[in-house]
Amino acid sequence: MEVAGIAAEVVARVEREATDLLTQLIRLDTSNPPGNETIVAEALDTWFRQHGLEGEIVGEPAERRSFVLRLTGSRPGPRLALMAHEDVVPAEAQNWTEPPFDGLVKDGYVWGRGAIDVKNLLAAFAVAVARLADDGRDFAGEVLFVAEADEEDGAIGGARWLCANRPDLVSCDYLLNEGGGEFLTLDGGQRLYELHVGEKGTAQFRVVVHGEAGHASVPLAHGNAVVGAADVIRALHDYEPEISLDAVPREYVRLLVDDAGLRARLLDATAARDGLAELGERDRLAAELLAPLYGLTFSPTIVHSSGEAVNVYPQQAVVTVDCRMPVGWTEDRVRDEIERALASVDARWELEFVGTVEGNASPVDTPYLAAISGVMQRLVPGASVVPVHSVGFTDSNWFRAAFPGVVAYNFAPFVVDDSAAVAGLFHNVDERIAVADLTFQSLFAYELVRELLA
Ligand SMILES: [Zn+2]
Numbered sequence: 001m002e003v004a005g006i007a008a009e010v011v012a013r014v015e016r017e018a019t020d021l022l023t024q025l026i027r028l029d030t031s032n033p034p035g036n037e038t039i040v041a042e043a044l045d046t047w048f049r050q051h052g053l054e055g056e057i058v059g060e061p062a063e064r065r066s067f068v069l070r071l072t073g074s075r076p077g078p079r080l081a082l083m084a085h086e087d088v089v090p091a092e093a094q095n096w097t098e099p100p101f102d103g104l105v106k107d108g109y110v111w112g113r114g115a116i117d118v119k120n121l122l123a124a125f126a127v128a129v130a131r132l133a134d135d136g137r138d139f140a141g142e143v144l145f146v147a148e149a150d151e152e153d154g155a156i157g158g159a160r161w162l163c164a165n166r167p168d169l170v171s172c173d174y175l176l177n178e179g180g181g182e183f184l185t186l187d188g189g190q191r192l193y194e195l196h197v198g199e200k201g202t203a204q205f206r207v208v209v210h211g212e213a214g215h216a217s218v219p220l221a222h223g224n225a226v227v228g229a230a231d232v233i234r235a236l237h238d239y240e241p242e243i244s245l246d247a248v249p250r251e252y253v254r255l256l257v258d259d260a261g262l263r264a265r266l267l268d269a270t271a272a273r274d275g276l277a278e279l280g281e282r283d284r285l286a287a288e289l290l291a292p293l294y295g296l297t298f299s300p301t302i303v304h305s306s307g308e309a310v311n312v313y314p315q316q317a318v319v320t321v322d323c324r325m326p327v328g329w330t331e332d333r334v335r336d337e338i339e340r341a342l343a344s345v346d347a348r349w350e351l352e353f354v355g356t357v358e359g360n361a362s363p364v365d366t367p368y369l370a371a372i373s374g375v376m377q378r379l380v381p382g383a384s385v386v387p388v389h390s391v392g393f394t395d396s397n398w399f400r401a402a403f404p405g406v407v408a409y410n411f412a413p414f415v416v417d418d419s420a421a422v423a424g425l426f427h428n429v430d431e432r433i434a435v436a437d438l439t440f441q442s443l444f445a446y447e448l449v450r451e452l453l454a
Contacts, residue, residue, distance in 0.1 A: 001436045003379055003415075003443055014127055015439040019110060021047060022123035022438060023103030026112035032087035034063075037149035037158070040086040040119075041067035044126065044147055051130040058169065059149055059161055066158045068169050069145040071129055077140025077453050078173035082129070082445055084121035085151030085158065085178070085395065088114040095429045109432040116433045117426045118178040121412055122147055124442035131446050139453040146170055151395050159395035163402035171403050174368050174452065176445070177396045179410030182419035183383070184256075184285075191383045192255050193376060194419075195369070196390040196410035198247070198361020199397055200292070200324045203334045203353060207232050207319045210348045216311045226305050228347025229317035233300045236321060239341035241296040243269045247326055247361075247389045248293045255386065256286045266290070285420070292391045296337055297324045320354070324391055327359040360400040361389060362407045371452035372411060375444060380415060415440045 003011055024047075028039045041057045044067045048055055055069030066086070091100035091113040098104050100113040114120075129145045132138075149158030162170045180196035209232060211225025220227075250267060257263045257279065265275035272294060280287035299322040307314030325334055331353055338351060364387045376383040396408040414422060416434040425431050 001439055003440065004381060005378060006443060011439060011443065014131070014442050015435060017130075018123045018127045018438050018442045019105060019435055021126055022110050022115065022119055022433075023105060023112075025119040025122055026103035026110070026114050027101055029101050030087045031090040031113070032150060032152045033090075033155070035087045035150055035153070035156075036063050037086040038063050038065040040122070041065045041147060041149075044122065047126060048130070051133065053130065053133055055145065056169065058166055059158060061156070064149045064156055064158070066149045066162060067145075067147040068162070068166075069129065070169075071133055071137065071143045071145070073139040073141050073143070073453060074137045075140045077142075079142040079144060079171075080174040080176065080449060080453060081144035081146050081170065081172040081399075082121075082125040083144075083146040083148060083159070083175060083177045083395065084118045084125060086119075086122065086147050086149055087152050088117065088119070089152050089427045091429070091431075097430050100431070105435065108435050110435060110438060111430070111432040113431055115431050116422060117431065118412070120433050120438050120441060121178055124438060125445055127442045128445035128449070132449055139449050141173075141453045143449055143453070144170065144172060148395060157398070159398045163398050167402065170399075172399075172406055175396060175399050175406055175408035176448070177394055177408065177410045178412055179390055179392065179394050179396075181411045181413035181441075182422055183414060184419055186255060187258070189382060190255075191380060193383055193385045193411075193413060195372060195385050195387045196394075197364055197369075197387040198327050198389040199359050199393055200326060200389060200391050201329060201359030202355060202357050202393060203323045203325050203329075203331055204355045205321055205323060205334075205338065206352045206354055207321065207338075207342070208350045208352065209317045209319070210350070211313055211315060211317065213315050214313045216313055220313065222346060223313070225314050225317040225347065226307070228345065228349065229303060229305070229319050231345045231347060232319050232342060232349060233303070235342050235345050236298040236300055236319075236338075239298060239337075240273060241298075241337055243272050244295045244326060245269055245272070246328075248290070249386060249388055252386045252388055253290065255384070256283075256290065292324065293389060295326055296329070296334065298341070299323070325359065327361045327389060330358060331356045357393060357397060359389070360397055362400060362409065366407050368407045368409065368452060371448060372409065375447045375451050376413065379440075379444065379447065380413075412441055413444050
């Protein structure tokens with residue numbers, strides 16, 4: 001692998017060290033639940049001690065601890081945290097081509113659960129931090145290495161715990177976390193990298209539809225809870241929530257859509273809905289990237305009836321809905337939208353929210369964004385970095401909520417595999433990462449520290 005402006009022997013050494021550490025970490029099974037992340041915290045502690053650095057294993061319960069290490073630069077300055085979670089989602093070994101917890105390196109890839117989500121970043125950041133120490137800590141301020149427990153399930157919430165209980169240890173000015181960094185190659189050869197600067201909120205809910213119990217041999221004109229549930233699902237699916245352009249970056253639309261007329265429609269709130277449908281016909285990938293940025297989404301995912309017997313009308317049917325709300329929205333505002341969506345539903349229903357976390361975002365006009373763009377343009381000629389909100393939740397949310405001054409971005413850049421190649425690997429069988437991408441993520445983190453904390 002060659003990287004513009006970085007000596008070949010540095011690239012080779014980073015590749016060797018990051019690959020070696022990642023394979024070790026994959027072999028430590030931290031499937032969540034139950035997590036057992038302390039085995040990874042201890043392995044990182046040992047690894048850093050071998051490099052002459054000392055961190056702290058923190059958190060509770062004892063088997064679910066996080067690891068935090070602080071590296072102070074040679075002069076004062078701001079604090080940048082490099083964060084990645086220790087846990088992984090479970091894997092069913094029988095469906096994999098290679099065993100998920102062997103940490104195998106094959107054909108230029110590291111295989112296994114956590115290879116891309118996100119033990120790759122633990123390894124990449126650890127190697128970058130050790131290099132910074134070896135190179136005389138030639139930076140201003142402090143670099144934090146944060147390996148947090150329980151991101152995937154959130155039962156104990158390692159990041160939430162750290163923010164609440166150890167702000168002395170983890171509060172920071174800048175946070176670099178998982179997500180973002182995938183790229184698309186445009187027709188002209190330009191590479192478009194997504195930088196996630198904010199995250200939509202989640203407001204998952206259930207609609208409980210009440211019906212009239214009775215013998216199903218007599219058809220009901222009204223009062224069949226199952227039919228009511230069908231009406232609810234259809235109404236939510238067809239509902240057109242208010243279009244908002246607040247989180248739609250013009251630059252992103254400009255780069256993704258080359259037709260000027262369509263571009264104009266996509267940036268006009270009154271025409272955007274039709275514009276998105278038109279884009280979907282022409283370029284499904286671009287439409288899938290843009291559509292969630294326009295506002296609230298309802299996705300019904302689970303349907304249950306209280307019925308046990310085929311010949312009895314059930315008392316209730318329950319529709320569970322995944323709902324993502326724009327930054328700045330609250331549960332109350334979502335409730336209003338649901339009531340509007342279901343206004344025409346004949347059945348009697350009740351609403352229960354089952355998990356709400358408000359979204360949040362960091363500003364984009366910052367030296368941090370400039371540093372990320374600068375490093376990417378230097379290392380990957382033709383790269384442009386576009387700030388967008390992500391639809392998924394990450395632990396950056398807790399940091400923004402706990403430390404209002406922090407600028408938290410999610411960016412783990414790839415150079416070999418593009419977004420189409422990596423999209424299917426998260427939480428899936430045969431999770432793996434190109435050794436070149438792992439190496440690049442470590443080189444990028446090191447260069448970012450040197451650029452931002454100059
Ligand atoms: Zn993750």
